[in-house]
Amino acid sequence: MAKIVVVTSGKGGVGKTTTSAAFASGLAIRGFRTAVIDFDVGLRNLDLVMGCERRVVYDFINVIQGEAKLQQALIRDRMLEKLFILPTSQTRDKEALTAEGVARVMDELHGEFDYVVCDSPAGIETGALRALYHADEAIVVTNPEVSSVRDSDRILGILAAKSRRAEEGKEPVREHLLLTRYAPRRVQGGEMLSLEDVKELLRIPLLGVIPESETILQASNQGIPAIHMKGSEVAAAYEDVVARFLGEEKPLRFTQPEKPSFLKRLFGG
Amino acid sequence: MSFLDYFLGSRRKSASVAKDRLKLILAHERSDGTPDFLPALQEELLAVIGKYIPVEKDQISVNMERRGDFEVLELNVLFPDQH
Numbered sequence: 344m345a346k347i348v349v350v351t352s353g354k355g356g357v358g359k360t361t362t363s364a365a366f367a368s369g370l371a372i373r374g375f376r377t378a379v380i381d382f383d384v385g386l387r388n389l390d391l392v393m394g395c396e397r398r399v400v401y402d403f404i405n406v407i408q409g410e411a412k413l414q415q416a417l418i419r420d421r422m423l424e425k426l427f428i429l430p431t432s433q434t435r436d437k438e439a440l441t442a443e444g445v446a447r448v449m450d451e452l453h454g455e456f457d458y459v460v461c462d463s464p465a466g467i468e469t470g471a472l473r474a475l476y477h478a479d480e481a482i483v484v485t486n487p488e489v490s491s492v493r494d495s496d497r498i499l500g501i502l503a504a505k506s507r508r509a510e511e512g513k514e515p516v517r518e519h520l521l522l523t524r525y526a527p528r529r530v531q532g533g534e535m536l537s538l539e540d541v542k543e544l545l546r547i548p549l550l551g552v553i554p555e556s557e558t559i560l561q562a563s564n565q566g567i568p569a570i571h572m573k574g575s576e577v578a579a580a581y582e583d584v585v586a587r588f589l590g591e592e593k594p595l596r597f598t599q600p601e602k603p604s605f606l607k608r609l610f611g612g
Numbered sequence: 613m614s615f616l617d618y619f620l621g622s623r624r625k626s627a628s629v630a631k632d633r634l635k636l637i638l639a640h641e642r643s644d645g646t647p648d649f650l651p652a653l654q655e656e657l658l659a660v661i662g663k664y665i666p667v668e669k670d671q672i673s674v675n676m677e678r679r680g681d682f683e684v685l686e687l688n689v690l691f692p693d694q695h
Contacts, residue, residue, distance in 0.1 A: 488630075489630050489633065489634055492634055492638075493634065493637060493638065493641075496638050496641065496642070497641070500641075500642070530627070532625075533625025533626070533627050533628065534625065534626050534627055535627055536627050536630055536631060536634075537627070540627070540630075540631045544631070544634050544635065544638060
């Protein structure tokens with residue numbers, strides 16, 4: 344039986360798709376059969392970030408509307424045998440993402456996979472609501488910045504009210520905070536919210552911190568999920584995220600600035 | 613903060629301003645804020661009370677506030693002078 348994990352945030356551009364690609368890859372590296380689904384109907388991007396854009400034939404909406412079988416639409420990852428991508432449609436409007444259709448696809452994935460990762464679109468409309476509805480766990484991707492924190496708080500409210508678990512009165516969706524684009528030096532200088540600040544504001548357990556890094560752009564340029572960028576801080580941070588998600592103890596890394604020089608300490612950096 | 617900042621006296625850091633602003637707005641938004649039916653309720657109450665007593669719009673106020681575990685709907689009607 345699959346566990347369903349939504350990667351969500353409310354705000355756009357905070358790193359949901361980057362995280363979905365890296366996190367799903369990380370689960371597959373650990374040997375779990377994993378499917379990652381793009382819920383951003385009309386603005387397909389997960390395929391690009393995962394480097395499978397030229398292999399898309401059928402999509403999520405084709406499956407919902409009965410034009411293709413799920414097996415035909417699932418794309419096997421280039422690098423990981425146990426990872427599959429379900430791309431979304433670029434052409435249809437988001438109303439095509441019907442509640443019944445999504446439920447049917449989820450049901451079918453349930454038997455085939457260990458984890459289903461749902462990459463949510465930004466906003467709080469149909470696509471985002473469908474993406475979080477079936478979730479057992481939620482990774483709330485947040486930047487240390489006022490509008491992102493506020494939108495994450497909104498999404499937490501929606502998870503608590505509109506998820507299937509909430510509607511059926513089951514145990515609530517397990518929420519995890521993932522802080523991305525974190526710049527320790529700016530935090531130290533008092534110009535960026537610290538991870539303690541964001542934890543205190545959002546009041547959910549911290550799953551990990553991904554440092555701000557040029558590596559992310561290099562990875563997406565090439566269509567390689569960031570967790571494969573060997574030797575980079577970002578890859579190591581995502582590996583830790585996956586480990587913690589699976590219940591392992593991992594101390595936080597990359598959350599302190601490198602020691603500045605004496606002159607910098609004297610004159611400010 | 614650098615050594616020189618210490619002597620020059622630096623302004624309040626923007627991250628702590630951000631945190632304080634967020635604390636306030638999140639607390640407000642989590643309490644559901646003001647229900648959006650309040651203005652309509654105020655209009656209708658004004659119409660009903662107005663049938664019996666001549667009152668002006670600014671003499672009626674309707675407020676909703678949270679006190680501990682429950683919410684209180686408060687209705688204030690200021691009666692006009694009788695003489």
